[in-house]
Amino acid sequence: MNPIEIKKYLLSNAEEQQELFALSNNIREKHIGRNVYFRGIIEFSNICEKNCFYCGIRHDNENVERFRMDYDEIKECLRFIKQANFGSVVLQSGEMTSNGAKDYLLQLVDYIHLTYPEYGITISCGELDYDYLKSLKEAGATRYLLRIETSVRSLYSKLHPSDHSFENRMECLRNMKRLDYQVGTGNMIGIPGQTTDDLLADLRFFQEIDADMFGLGPYVIHEDTPLVNREIKRWWEENRQIIYNKTLNFIAVLRILMPTCNIAAATALDVFNPKGRTEALRVGANIIMPVVTPSMYRKKYLLYQDKPCIDENAEMCAMCTINKVKLAGLNTVLGVRGDSEHFKLSSIGRL
Ligand code: 5AD
Ligand code: SF4
Numbered sequence: 001m002n003p004i005e006i007k008k009y010l011l012s013n014a015e016e017q018q019e020l021f022a023l024s025n026n027i028r029e030k031h032i033g034r035n036v037y038f039r040g041i042i043e044f045s046n047i048c049e050k051n052c053f054y055c056g057i058r059h060d061n062e063n064v065e066r067f068r069m070d071y072d073e074i075k076e077c078l079r080f081i082k083q084a085n086f087g088s089v090v091l092q093s094g095e096m097t098s099n100g101a102k103d104y105l106l107q108l109v110d111y112i113h114l115t116y117p118e119y120g121i122t123i124s125c126g127e128l129d130y131d132y133l134k135s136l137k138e139a140g141a142t143r144y145l146l147r148i149e150t151s152v153r154s155l156y157s158k159l160h161p162s163d164h165s166f167e168n169r170m171e172c173l174r175n176m177k178r179l180d181y182q183v184g185t186g187n188m189i190g191i192p193g194q195t196t197d198d199l200l201a202d203l204r205f206f207q208e209i210d211a212d213m214f215g216l217g218p219y220v221i222h223e224d225t226p227l228v229n230r231e232i233k234r235w236w237e238e239n240r241q242i243i244y245n246k247t248l249n250f251i252a253v254l255r256i257l258m259p260t261c262n263i264a265a266a267t268a269l270d271v272f273n274p275k276g277r278t279e280a281l282r283v284g285a286n287i288i289m290p291v292v293t294p295s296m297y298r299k300k301y302l303l304y305q306d307k308p309c310i311d312e313n314a315e316m317c318a319m320c321t322i323n324k325v326k327l328a329g330l331n332t333v334l335g336v337r338g339d340s341e342h343f344k345l346s347s348i349g350r351l
Pocket of ligand 1: 149220221222
């Protein structure tokens with residue numbers, strides 16, 4: 001697909017959009033088949049040192065009651081994941097760089113790897129230094145998810161305070177490559193001021209960095225953040241359908257451009273439409289991440305408003321996600337890790 005076609009498809013709806021989805025589905029069938037893999041996600045802490053302007057749990061939001069789960073609570077989640085037979089676990093939190101926080105996560109990864117050696121372990125805890133990433137990898141972490149949010153520097157700097165470095169984020173992604181992680185990144189779609197060319201730049205960036213997996217989703221407002229004022233709120237409400245469509249289109253285009261990558265169906269899509277994640281699977285996503293976080297912590301982990309699955313528990317999320325895969329007409333694959341084919345292919349011949 002050339003850039004003009006890509007831009008056309010990113011903006012498509014109705015017939016043209018169906019044409020795009022037919023294309024992306026053919027590519028999926030050919031390269032990775034109809035399998036969908038599960039990752040139980042544990043949002044183990046909402047403590048964050050950063051202040052991203054769009055995020056509900058940013059450091060300066062004083063309306064958030066902070067928590068960090070203790071090991072016993074996490075062990076309970078891990079037992080659930082075992083029982084539900086998800087093949088992988090994702091540990092997600094805000095960014096914490098104190099030695100205490102680093103030890104806590106390292107020991108946790110060590111425990112998971114020793115107790116459940118068969119699991120894929122994904123870390124999603126922000127920008128961490130090379131040596132520590134290396135220790136996590138040695139302890140058994142296999143994948144790391146760090147969204148670039150936007151690959152366009154000027155837009156990045158509108159979304160983050162000036163001491164949040166775009167360069168450092170890039171360097172982290174490169175470090176993960178060097179350390180042989182399965183590297184995951186992604187963007188937000190529908191950021192105020194984001195153009196179709198910006199989305200095209202994100203796709204180029206994804207190819208350049210040669211990521212193995214993607215977690216990407218629509219931007220959703222959160223009232224307690226500096227990005228949102230009356231005007232943005234109105235703009236966002238008026239553009240809901242457009243943002244939703246664009247995200248689905250983006251997933252489909254990404255599947256066509258990077259056919260063997262893992263792409264997660266973002267929970268944030270369900271804010272726009274209860275069938276959001278199902279649609280994402282239909283048009284190219286092959287990963288779903290049922291929330292395993294204990295119910296009592298869920299309402300404290302509000303990255304954006306109207307976050308789904310807040311009143312549910314792990315059992316309900318397991319049933320619901322399995323159902324979504326069925327509704328999408330795809331295969332529920334339990335009990336295996338479902339590593340990125342892109343990673344497996346690119347590691348052939350790697351020394
Ligand atoms: N809307 C959508 N996604 C958000 N995230 C944070 N805030 C928002 C928001 N308002 C996403 C970011 C981050 C991930 C953990 O959550 O992309 O990487
Ligand atoms: Fe912290 Fe991540 Fe939210 Fe930024 S997006 S404030 S790093 S939790």
